Amino acid sequence: xQFNTVDFALFFPxxxxxxxxxxxxxxxxxxxxxxxxxxxxxxxxxxxxxSLIFLSSIIDFLVARRLKNSIGIxxxxxxxxxxxxxxxxxxxxxxFDFFLETFVDAFLLFGKPISYTSxxxxxxxGISFYTFQTLxxxxxxxxKRIEPTDDVISFFAFVSFFPQLVAGPIERASNLxxxxxxxxxxxxxxxxxxLQLILGGLFKKMVIADNxxxxxxxxxxxxxxxxxxxxxxxxxxxGFQIYGDFSGYSDIAIGTARLLGFDLMKxxxxxxxxxxxxxxxxxxxxxxxxxxxxxxxxxxGGNRVSNVRLISNILIVFVVSGLWHGANxxxxxxxxxxxxxxxxxxxxxKHSRIKAFLQTQKSVFLDLLGIGITFFIVxxxxxxxxxxxxxxxxxxxxxxxxxxxxSLPQGNKWFLLxxxxxxxxxxxxKRREHLxxxxxxxxxxxxYSIYYAVVFLVLYFGGNLQTFIYFQF
Amino acid sequence: MMKVFLRKILVFFIxxxxxxxxxxxxxxxxxxxxxxKHKIIKERYKEIETLILGDSHAFFGVNPSYIDTETLxxxxxxxSLYMDQLLFEKHKDSLPNLQNVIITxxxxxxxxxxxxxxxxWRKYFYQNQMxxxxxxxxxxxxxxYSLALTRRLNKSISLVHTYFDEGTxxxxxxxxxxxxxxxxxxxxxxxxxxxxxxxxxxxxFDFSENIARLQAIIDACKKKNCxxxxxxxxxxxxxxxxxxxxxxEKVTNSCKVxxxxxxxxxxxxxxxxxxxxxxxxYDPDHLNHKGAKKYTQIINQLISTSxxxx
Numbered sequence: 172x173q174f175n176t177v178d179f180a181l182f183f184p185x186x187x188x189x190x191x192x193x194x195x196x197x198x199x200x201x202x203x204x205x206x207x208x209x210x211x212x213x214x215x216x217x218x219x220x221x222s223l224i225f226l227s228s229i230i231d232f233l234v235a236r237r238l239k240n241s242i243g244i245x246x247x248x249x250x251x252x253x254x255x256x257x258x259x260x261x262x263x264x265x266x267f268d269f270f271l272e273t274f275v276d277a278f279l280l281f282g283k284p285i286s287y288t289s290x291x292x293x294x295x296x297g298i299s300f301y302t303f304q305t306l307x308x309x310x311x312x313x314x315k316r317i318e319p320t321d322d323v324i325s326f327f328a329f330v331s332f333f334p335q336l337v338a339g340p341i342e343r344a345s346n347l348x349x350x351x352x353x354x355x356x357x358x359x360x361x362x363x364x365x366l367q368l369i370l371g372g373l374f375k376k377m378v379i380a381d382n383x384x385x386x387x388x389x390x391x392x393x394x395x396x397x398x399x400x401x402x403x404x405x406x407x408x409x410g411f412q413i414y415g416d417f418s419g420y421s422d423i424a425i426g427t428a429r430l431l432g433f434d435l436m437k438x439x440x441x442x443x444x445x446x447x448x449x450x451x452x453x454x455x456x457x458x459x460x461x462x463x464x465x466x467x468x469x470x471x472g473g474n475r476v477s478n479v480r481l482i483s484n485i486l487i488v489f490v491v492s493g494l495w496h497g498a499n500x501x502x503x504x505x506x507x508x509x510x511x512x513x514x515x516x517x518x519x520x521k522h523s524r525i526k527a528f529l530q531t532q533k534s535v536f537l538d539l540l541g542i543g544i545t546f547f548i549v550x551x552x553x554x555x556x557x558x559x560x561x562x563x564x565x566x567x568x569x570x571x572x573x574x575x576x577x578s579l580p581q582g583n584k585w586f587l588l589x590x591x592x593x594x595x596x597x598x599x600x601k602r603r604e605h606l607x608x609x610x611x612x613x614x615x616x617x618x619y620s621i622y623y624a625v626v627f628l629v630l631y632f633g634g635n636l637q638t639f640i641y642f643q644f
Numbered sequence: 645m646m647k648v649f650l651r652k653i654l655v656f657f658i659x660x661x662x663x664x665x666x667x668x669x670x671x672x673x674x675x676x677x678x679x680x681k682h683k684i685i686k687e688r689y690k691e692i693e694t695l696i697l698g699d700s701h702a703f704f705g706v707n708p709s710y711i712d713t714e715t716l717x718x719x720x721x722x723x724s725l726y727m728d729q730l731l732f733e734k735h736k737d738s739l740p741n742l743q744n745v746i747i748t749x750x751x752x753x754x755x756x757x758x759x760x761x762x763x764x765w766r767k768y769f770y771q772n773q774m775x776x777x778x779x780x781x782x783x784x785x786x787x788x789y790s791l792a793l794t795r796r797l798n799k800s801i802s803l804v805h806t807y808f809d810e811g812t813x814x815x816x817x818x819x820x821x822x823x824x825x826x827x828x829x830x831x832x833x834x835x836x837x838x839x840x841x842x843x844x845x846x847x848x849f850d851f852s853e854n855i856a857r858l859q860a861i862i863d864a865c866k867k868k869n870c871x872x873x874x875x876x877x878x879x880x881x882x883x884x885x886x887x888x889x890x891x892x893e894k895v896t897n898s899c900k901v902x903x904x905x906x907x908x909x910x911x912x913x914x915x916x917x918x919x920x921x922x923x924x925x926y927d928p929d930h931l932n933h934k935g936a937k938k939y940t941q942i943i944n945q946l947i948s949t950s951x952x953x954x
Contacts, residue, residue, distance in 0.1 A: 177793050359645045630797040
């Protein structure tokens with residue numbers, strides 16, 4: 172069940188009503204209700220894969236409880252079991268065929284063909300998200316940062332909480348799990364904020380992402396037919412497609428959770444207004460970036476290491492991050508590009524003269540220059556993310572950087588202008604919590620006019636239903 | 645607090661509910677191609693001798709007025725073989741005088757998967773306005789209860805606009821032929837050819853399901869002692885040049901096999917007919933009034949010859 176469907180528009184009000192009016196007598200009953208609802212929500216995709224969520228939940232619940240009183244090698248073994256089971260399932264469903272095929276291709280290069288049978292398994296929706304979420308719980312318990320829970324219902328509901336089950340934000344147990352244990356009280360301001368987030372998310376998804384998708388699909392399928400400038404616009408459109416798609420989903424997820432009395436972490440913070448790549452990664456898919464920071468980058472030594480180690484740490488994080496997105500060399504390349512440019516940015520900003528210059532010279536022009544350069548790098552990297560193969564990505568880039576790059580782009584100029592207008596709105600809202608955070612507008616009629624205008628845009632330009640991109644991860 | 649919240653939500657949704665209600669009323673009361681065709685086939689059950697099925701190529705391209713027998717065009721825009729079969733199954737037993745069934749096939753007809761592209765919303769109209777039972781609509785699919793929810797708002801508004809401008813949204817004549825085509829594109833046939841060919845490319849080569857559907861129609865026709873004419877309609881040469889020749893050949897061969905295996909089938913391939921002129925087309929794959937007249941007469945001639953041969 173997708174958030175932008177009539178099905179969800181009927182499902183959620185029913186859940187909301189039952190949650191607040193029927194099952195509100197105790198937290199336990201509410202949690203059981205949320206657990207059942209979340210499993211039903213997931214079953215709309217494929218009920219068979221509920222077994223994987225159940226398996227992941229039960230292993231981590233039991234392992235974490237055993238970890239509490241374990242020491243030494245037993246403790247390490249228990250932790251190993253959890254990591255092995257979680258990553259094992261992820262590996263089998265997501266990466267087995269990729270590594271097998273890469274291995275076979277490598278042998279073929281040396282003239283040694285190997286016959287093999289791939290598994291060709293269907294990728295369970297959201298597997299990377301809930302695996303990382305449960306894994307973070309076990310790691311935190313192992314590191315003694317949080318106490319393991321004894322409440323099985325709360326834990327199962329935490330793993331499968333439907334607003335963020337299939338595409339995040341990847342929550343930490345330290346933030347979300349305690350919320351299942353305390354009484355939720357309906358808060359009108361929070362709920363209005365939740366509705367604003369949902370409306371803004373639908374706008375991003377249905378107006379921006381879905382309409383960009385139509386253009387992008389055509390351009391990436393027929394890139395040999397278009398001029399460099401058109402292809403460059405295509406890459407920009409894809410940047411907006413994935414941004415609208417994923418941040419839209421996150422906004423709806425956070426808004427939905429807020430209506431149920433939960434606070435999920437912020438996942439996007441106007442990333443295309445970032446002045447450099449470091450800032451970009453603090454604003455883009457924050458829950459995943461911080462996951463990698465806490466569970467991969469810092470354990471590797473973080474930035475308190477030699478320059479060589481720093482470079483290798485960053486590259487490791489971005490290669491893993493690339494592969495997290497999908498079992499394809501294109502994602503690996505995307506991660507590497509970001510890693511390399513991030514390293515360059517870190518060293519540039521470490522340079523004393525540049526540092527001093529940036530600290531003394533503050534201007535809108537410099538900000539815009541930084542935003543432009545960052546956006547350009549991110550856009551070029553998106554080509555690898557979107558392309559089916561590495562060869563296709565290079566051919567697409569070859570098409571961009573041709574003599575026709577400076578010609579007028581074909582078609583879709585109005586939509587490009589619309590996106591520029593949208594970015595201006597983001598610029599105006601950059602200090603606010605989210606796109607539709609308009610509480611500061613005093614006039615009720617203006618606020619309501621804005622809401623109705625957004626509803627109209629969603630209904631008028633939306634409806635060209637596309638699956639959320641991040642569901643495949 | 646909750647009461648205040650719910651009251652505000654309800655008040656907020658009132659205008660939206662009014663728009664939805666108005667559109668629902670529009671779809672339920674204003675006659676469309678679907679309601680109209682459903683009405684005329686029921687009225688003419690006993691007269692119909694030739695039935696035309698197919699997508700827009702048949703809807704715009706085969707004009708019953710130029711066929712000697714009593715003919716009804718039951719084709720519609722984006723009508724797949726899946727819908728053709730459902731329609732035929734529904735009406736076949738009520739057509740006592742049926743002698744011929746004309747079905748058009750094109751580049752993508754045989755590979756088209758059910759429930760894709762145009763069918764995603766049209767299936768609800770077939771169900772609600774043509775009284776068809778559509779197995780691909782699940783019982784819990786709420787859209788079957790509201791036609792206004794099935795289409796994008798801009799499409800609905802445009803339809804309402806057409807209704808107020810022209811007094812009708814029916815785009816066909818009394819025999820079901822599509823006599824209204826919105827040709828506001830303005831691009832040359834050559835430019836449109838590439839766009840249309842790309843739009844029609846699905847990269848699918850598995851024809852088995854659609855061949856089975858055609859075979860089911862053919863078998864039902866056999867029982868009624870009725871002939872089936874599978875027609876590959878004329879298209880602009882530029883359009884053909886952008887299509888995959890292997891797939892085109894497979895389409896031709898599949899139709900030839902059907903003709904060979906079934907006595908009551910004749911395959912009429914007009915795709916690259918020598919009489920085609922540029923002025924026959926609205927766009928690269930749709931015949932205009934002139935083209936429809938010309939090629940319906942040709943099809944009529946071939947049907948008559950075919951009957952004499954048998």
